[in-house]
Amino acid sequence: MAEKFEYYVRRLGEINYEVAKFSSMSGGEQPLVVYNVVYDPVRARGKCDCPAGTYRQTGINDKHVQIVRDWIAGGEQLTALLR
Numbered sequence: 001m002a003e004k005f006e007y008y009v010r011r012l013g014e015i016n017y018e019v020a021k022f023s024s025m026s027g028g029e030q031p032l033v034v035y036n037v038v039y040d041p042v043r044a045r046g047k048c049d050c051p052a053g054t055y056r057q058t059g060i061n062d063k064h065v066q067i068v069r070d071w072i073a074g075g076e077q078l079t080a081l082l083r
Contacts, residue, residue: 005032006080007064009071015040017071019048019064022080039068 006022008031015038020031035053039046046065047053053062067081 004082006082007067008078008080009068009076011076012036017068019067035064037062037064037068039065039072041069041072 003023008020008022010018010020012018017037017039019035019037021033021035022029022031036049037046038048044060046060046062046068048058048062048064050062050064052058053064059065063083067083071077071081
């Protein structure tokens with residue numbers, strides 16, 4: 001079974017977001033990595049600075065862009081997204 005991670009999204013601007021990846025939220029933990037995502041819901045375009053987004057140019061299909069999209073669709077609630 002693949003390891004599950006918790007992701008938290010934070011809006012930085014109109015179309016700029018930060019996605020923080022945690023192994024667990026048992027308290028006092030620092031994120032494993034933080035990704036910068038640009039996502040425009042009106043144009044349905046996005047990109048992430050993760051390795052897949054940078055080198056394979058995954059664009060709108062990138063996992064972190066999809067996390068931001070789901071977070072927006074869920075009302076931008078402060079909850080962990082498990083992936």
